[in-house]
Amino acid sequence: MITQYSNSHIPGERPPLMQRIVITGIGVTAPNGNDLQAYRASLLDGRSGVAPYEIRYFGKTLAGVCDFDARKYQSRKDIRRGTRAGSVGVYAASEAVADSGLVWEKINPARVGIYVGVTEHGNVETENEIYEIKRYNYDTAFWSHHHNPRTVANNPAGEIALNMGIIGPHYTIGAACAAGNAGLIQGAQMLMLGECDVALAGGVSESIHTFGIFASFKSQGALAEHDEPARASRPFDLQRNGIVVAEGGGIFVLERYEDAAARGAKIYGEIVGYAMNTDATDFVLPNPDRQAQCVQLALRHARLNPEDIDIVSTHATGTTTGDAQECQALRQIFGNSAKTYFNNTKSFIGHSMGAAGALELAGNLPAFTDGVCHATINVDELDPDCALPGLVTNQPRELGDVRYILNNSFGMLGINSVVIIKKTSGQV
Amino acid sequence: MTNDDIREVVLDILADIAPDEDLSQLQDDVAFRDQLELDSMDFLDIVMELRKRYRVQIPEEDYPQLASMASTTSYLEPLMRDLEKVES
Numbered sequence: 093m094i095t096q097y098s099n100s101h102i103p104g105e106r107p108p109l110m111q112r113i114v115i116t117g118i119g120v121t122a123p124n125g126n127d128l129q130a131y132r133a134s135l136l137d138g139r140s141g142v143a144p145y146e147i148r149y150f151g152k153t154l155a156g157v158c159d160f161d162a163r164k165y166q167s168r169k170d171i172r173r174g175t176r177a178g179s180v181g182v183y184a185a186s187e188a189v190a191d192s193g194l195v196w197e198k199i200n201p202a203r204v205g206i207y208v209g210v211t212e213h214g215n216v217e218t219e220n221e222i223y224e225i226k227r228y229n230y231d232t233a234f235w236s237h238h239h240n241p242r243t244v245a246n247n248p249a250g251e252i253a254l255n256m257g258i259i260g261p262h263y264t265i266g267a268a269c270a271a272g273n274a275g276l277i278q279g280a281q282m283l284m285l286g287e288c289d290v291a292l293a294g295g296v297s298e299s300i301h302t303f304g305i306f307a308s309f310k311s312q313g314a315l316a317e318h319d320e321p322a323r324a325s326r327p328f329d330l331q332r333n334g335i336v337v338a339e340g341g342g343i344f345v346l347e348r349y350e351d352a353a354a355r356g357a358k359i360y361g362e363i364v365g366y367a368m369n370t371d372a373t374d375f376v377l378p379n380p381d382r383q384a385q386c387v388q389l390a391l392r393h394a395r396l397n398p399e400d401i402d403i404v405s406t407h408a409t410g411t412t413t414g415d416a417q418e419c420q421a422l423r424q425i426f427g428n429s430a431k432t433y434f435n436n437t438k439s440f441i442g443h444s445m446g447a448a449g450a451l452e453l454a455g456n457l458p459a460f461t462d463g464v465c466h467a468t469i470n471v472d473e474l475d476p477d478c479a480l481p482g483l484v485t486n487q488p489r490e491l492g493d494v495r496y497i498l499n500n501s502f503g504m505l506g507i508n509s510v511v512i513i514k515k516t517s518g519q520v
Numbered sequence: 521m522t523n524d525d526i527r528e529v530v531l532d533i534l535a536d537i538a539p540d541e542d543l544s545q546l547q548d549d550v551a552f553r554d555q556l557e558l559d560s561m562d563f564l565d566i567v568m569e570l571r572k573r574y575r576v577q578i579p580e581e582d583y584p585q586l587a588s589m590a591s592t593t594s595y596l597e598p599l600m601r602d603l604e605k606v607e608s
Binding site: 167168169172173228233234236237238 | 536537538539540557561564565568571572
């Protein structure tokens with residue numbers, strides 16, 4: 093029986109984008125690169141960013157650790173006062189603006205918006221304070237007055253605003269591990285609505301600094317272990333055994349196409365479609381049907397067919413169930429597309445949580461110019477359940493002309509997001 | 521602790537909370553705010569660090585006493601003279 097809904101919009105029948113939104117600047121810090129060129133080189137050269145790591149209470153583990161120079165854009169005092177997520181955000185946003193060629197002094201700061209995706213925020217700072225007051229027999233008189241400004245949910249976006257003097261809207265988008273895409277989508281929407289003229293959008297993660305995230309994944313049986321750190325993050329491999337937690341940030345400068353073209357900006361790509369939907373089936377387990385629907389929604393939004401997509405940047409995190417389910421979803425959509433290739437960036441850097449969607453997209457965008465699909469590394473024995481025909485394993489693959497990239501990003505509580513980027517004229 | 525010891529304690533705290541500042545030229549009789557970039561959260565840091573390091577409790581109504589190095593050390597002297605300096 094087909095339910096007749098009173099709100100009669102049929103999924104996929106959304107109107108096309110009202111305006112053309114383009115990416116004109118990229119700032120990243122990833123565990124294997126602190127700018128797009130270095131990051132891309134690592135992805136093409138098979139260089140992992142996963143390293144041995146130790147954190148209080150939990151002990152020795154593995155993580156994707158960033159080594160960007162926070163002092164490049166922040167004073168020592170601001171670093172001390174703020175959060176790691178704030179520093180990641182300030183670094184990535186500042187790099188993105190520098191990359192964009194915008195003459196910052198000429199930009200009206202009231203017309204800049206900041207939209208930063210986060211998986212979580214405040215765990216690191218709360219754990220730190222509890223650890224600190226433990227030394228004082230849990231006397232809350234020793235609890236820092238910095239706790240609230242550090243843990244308000246808008247903190248990472250607010251630190252960017254403070255640092256860069258931006259007085260337009262700023263906030264974070266809490267969207268679990270779909271947050272990087274969600275930040276990008278929010279930025280695009282705000283440009284379309286005319287709420288800003290420049291959007292700094294993407295996602296950040298400071299998650300490796302909270303022991304809780306490691307302990308929770310461990311308790312869930314979903315934390316990766318391997319004797320060789322660089323081989324621990326292995327989506328689609330039969331021996332995969334969980335997630336490598338990573339920190340990082342990816343911030344894009346977004347502008348309306350007309351504005352970017354008028355100033356002769358280099359254009360990394362155009363956001364031609366996106367979608368977000370919800371499983372509503374489980375706290376943790378994904379739902380491949382809903383994921384497939386989300387991909388389909390994004391394709392229809394972009395008025396594209398599956399075979400138009402050259403590269404799918406998969407979300408797979410290295411868990412037994414999740415990877416196979418995403419492949420199940422992708423088969424539903426791309427089963428008949430011989431020209432679509434799939435890769436996975438987490439195999440290099442681990443799961444950078446709120447930054448994942450943004451970083452994984454950023455790592456793929458240079459394919460528009462170099463024509464190469466970077467690989468999924470650490471696939472020694474491909475899981476038959478993950479054997480997508482176009483899966484690029486272990487070595488990058490020359491594709492030639494890459495015109496469309498589709499970026500998957502999914503998260504707990506059944507949040508799904510997909511973004512599609514098109515190569516444009518004026519491409520860098 | 522002597523007055524000089526207390527001054528050193530406050531200098532140590534300032535070095536932590538204002539790490540970008542050059543404290544070598546600090547003038548004791550001039551307000552901190554007139555020579556350093558300190559805001560109200562920084563003054564709360566001074567209060568918190570004295571509490572953590574020496575268990576000195578400074579009531580809010582006495583915060584104005586922390587305006588300069590001279591006023592701070594003279595305010596802290598009766599509270600800290602019987603304490604041993606902790607090496608930071």
